[in-house]
Amino acid sequence: MRGAAFTAVLLLAACSSQQTFVEPEGGWQRMMEQPRYTPFGESRFFADGRVMQAPPAGTVSRDAPTAGPDVTRGYTDQGYVDRIPVPVDTALLARGRDRFEVFCAPCHGMRGDAQSVVGNNMPLVPPRNLLLPQIRAYPPGRIFRVTTEGFGLMAPYDVQLTVRDRWAVVAYVRALQLSQGVALGDLPPDLQAKAREALR
Numbered sequence: 180m181r182g183a184a185f186t187a188v189l190l191l192a193a194c195s196s197q198q199t200f201v202e203p204e205g206g207w208q209r210m211m212e213q214p215r216y217t218p219f220g221e222s223r224f225f226a227d228g229r230v231m232q233a234p235p236a237g238t239v240s241r242d243a244p245t246a247g248p249d250v251t252r253g254y255t256d257q258g259y260v261d262r263i264p265v266p267v268d269t270a271l272l273a274r275g276r277d278r279f280e281v282f283c284a285p286c287h288g289m290r291g292d293a294q295s296v297v298g299n300n301m302p303l304v305p306p307r308n309l310l311l312p313q314i315r316a317y318p319p320g321r322i323f324r325v326t327t328e329g330f331g332l333m334a335p336y337d338v339q340l341t342v343r344d345r346w347a348v349v350a351y352v353r354a355l356q357l358s359q360g361v362a363l364g365d366l367p368p369d370l371q372a373k374a375r376e377a378l379r
Contacts (some may be wrong), residue, residue: 259320275351291355
């Protein structure tokens with residue numbers, strides 16, 4: 180009840196007040212047309228007359244590599260790295276699967292065998308089958324470099340994928356290659372039994 184009375188008092192006070200809105204100096208249009216600089220425009224503020232300024236000397240990009248070339252490029256002076264230089268765990272493989280399915284599978288297929296709608300529509304230069312023996316023989320650094328710089332009609336993915344994401348994709352490609360090419364006799368006994376059951 181007290182709340183209702185308080186609300187009524189507020190409404191009466193608001194109705195009885197004779198507030199007048201004063202138009203700001205220069206009119207309301209001044210709010211719509213505010214002075215600002217545009218990229219590549221001229222500026223009287225800077226000595227060189229340009230709006231866009233180079234970063235101060237010594238500035239380091241937040242995306243600048245903080246690791247060695249084995250991690251950031253996939254190769255060193257000795258050639259392609261032959262081991263994935265970041266810790267490989269289930270989280271990295273899960274991330275690799277996610278990124279692979281978004282960026283790679285449209286052309287290379289979900290299993291990496293180049294069986295995809297996009298791949299089937301590229302008869303002259305089809306996407307590579309990642310399960311072929313010669314690609315299985317590639318060191319991880321070479322797969323990383325192709326992911327980073329592109330190859331043939333494949334665009335580079337260094338903008339869309341971080342360094343860690345690219346290594347995650349490499350790790351997932353290795354997992355795909357293993358899963359699609361392991362001999363039945365090389366599986367542990369319990370998995371052999373499951374595989375034989377699935378093949379019946």
